[in-house]
Amino acid sequence: MFTLRTALIASFFACTLSLAAKPLIVAHRGASQDAPENTLPAFQLAWEQGADAIEGDFLLTKDNRIVCIHDKSTERLAGRKLMVKDSTLAQLQELDVGIKKGEKFKGTKIPTIAEVFATIPEGKKIFIEIKCGKEIIPSLLKAIQASGLKDEQVIMICFQPEVVRVFKAKAPRYKVYLLSSFKRSEEGVWTPSIEAVLQTLKTTKADGLDSHHGIPEEMARRILKEGFEWHVWTVNDRETAKRLKQLGVQSITTDAPGKIKKAL
Ligand code: G3P
Ligand code: CA
Numbered sequence: 001m002f003t004l005r006t007a008l009i010a011s012f013f014a015c016t017l018s019l020a021a022k023p024l025i026v027a028h029r030g031a032s033q034d035a036p037e038n039t040l041p042a043f044q045l046a047w048e049q050g051a052d053a054i055e056g057d058f059l060l061t062k063d064n065r066i067v068c069i070h071d072k073s074t075e076r077l078a079g080r081k082l083m084v085k086d087s088t089l090a091q092l093q094e095l096d097v098g099i100k101k102g103e104k105f106k107g108t109k110i111p112t113i114a115e116v117f118a119t120i121p122e123g124k125k126i127f128i129e130i131k132c133g134k135e136i137i138p139s140l141l142k143a144i145q146a147s148g149l150k151d152e153q154v155i156m157i158c159f160q161p162e163v164v165r166v167f168k169a170k171a172p173r174y175k176v177y178l179l180s181s182f183k184r185s186e187e188g189v190w191t192p193s194i195e196a197v198l199q200t201l202k203t204t205k206a207d208g209l210d211s212h213h214g215i216p217e218e219m220a221r222r223i224l225k226e227g228f229e230w231h232v233w234t235v236n237d238r239e240t241a242k243r244l245k246q247l248g249v250q251s252i253t254t255d256a257p258g259k260i261k262k263a264l
Contacts, residue, residue, distance in 0.1 A: 023244070024251035025261045026127055027051040028234045029070065033255040036077070036101040038068045039108045043119045049258030053125035053155070053251065055233070056116055060136045065089040066113040066143055069097075070131065074110070085132070113140070117147035127210075127253070129179070130158045134166045141171055157210050165204040177231055178204060181212035182219070194219045201228055208250070213240055217247060224248055238263035 030042025031049050038056050046054050057070040061084055069092075075081040078095035089112065098108025113128075120126055126149070130136055144154055151173045158164050159179040168176045178201060183191050192200075197219070201209060208229025211220070215232070223230045233253035235241050241252055241260050254260045 024052040026053040026253040027257040028253045036098045051257035055127040059084045063088045168205045175207045177208045177210040178206045
């Protein structure tokens with residue numbers, strides 16, 4: 001007989017299942033819809049908006065420091081062109097990468113990776129995207145160790161399989177996801193194929209795939225079925241986020257972490 005007790009038990013399990021399936025909300029370049037991307041104000045705002053993790057892009061400077069910036073040149077963000085790899089940290093930090101987002105961000109500097117790490121609250125995570133080659137890995141591992149972050153707080157993501165392979169081989173205690181987008185030809189053929197992606201995940205020993213949200217659903221299902229994690233970027237609308245959650249995605253990277261968190 002359907003009693004109140006049965007109803008309570010059913011609703012308890014329904015809640016537990018829905019909580020278990022809730023993807024992590026990852027702030028793409030920080031809360032970059034509302035603050036200048038890849039800066040301390042954007043990361044601080046992401047935590048205030050309830051993000052579970054932040055995502056940032058990292059490059060190596062001429063004097064072997066790791067800075068948080070997406071492009072290889074500063075032109076788009078600062079209106080003045082310096083190539084990151086040919087500039088020192090001091091030269092890069094003379095630039096203002098906040099003013100284009102609004103007067104209140106005037107004077108915001110490109111942060112070092114240590115400054116970004118220092119914003120991370122206990123229990124929250126960082127998705128570190130390596131935007132250069134594997135030459136960054138020794139300095140990156142030193143910076144992670146110096147940060148005092150716990151192993152489970154640190155995730156490395158990269159589009160380059162070779163960087164994924166080398167990082168995972170040197171530091172297997174950290175989760176590593178291969179980044180990939182997918183293109184569909186006029187004939188309906190997807191590139192890369194699911195078999196090619198699975199092969200790369202296996203050979204690099206990646207823990208999972210972090211894909212563009214436009215990945216075909218059958219590919220996402222296959223990734224999960226094969227025992228890999230599946231994550232997505234960059235989702236700024238509620239309906240897409242809800243659809244991906246139903247498919248079993250484990251994290252959603254978004255420019256608007258507050259909005260997407262609330263929607264889910
Ligand atoms: O989270 C992955 C995503 O950030 C990759 O694209 O160009 O924004 O770095 P991009
Ligand atoms: Ca990125």
